[in-house]
Amino acid sequence: EEFELGVVGVSAPVYDFKQRVVAAFNVSAPKQRFGRHLDQAGQLAAKVARDFSVALGASPGPSRA
Template sequence: MSGHRPSKIQTFEDLCAEIALIRRRGYAVVDEEFELGVVGVSAPVYDFKQRIVAAFNVSAPKQRFGRHLEKAGALAAKVAMDFSAALGAPVAPLGTPAGQLFVAQPSMPDGGAVRGL
């Protein structure tokens, strides 16, 4: 198949909402936005300096993979978190949702926050 489906992100507010959703769940989803019939999930990999140095991505035909995006996304976030830990990234504090790292946010009033992978 060729072509792609129009993005669901049409406004700045849509973009902000999508980024917030990605941070909450710890992974991003692509549903035919790049190519018809193809879906995927991805999650960032952090190094010991808390920089994104890679991404873990899984994509497949929608007919085989489309119904499993949530499960695959959660697994991708877990794998990315494991890679991050192997690279020395900080371990998530107890009680942090799976697929998230503790990343200092000096620009925030409280000095820190949990940011999704």
């Protein structure tokens, strides 16, 4: 609820082949519907960002997204 009361979100960085952050993957939703699943959503956001990163040539290692 950092920017808007009642809205929560998760995000993860997307890296390019030079291991630079070039984008971010973000999902937000009303806390009432999303709040109990925030950890799960964070893990999924990290996986999606990691997949995007690998597609851009980034290392798939654990330090990435």
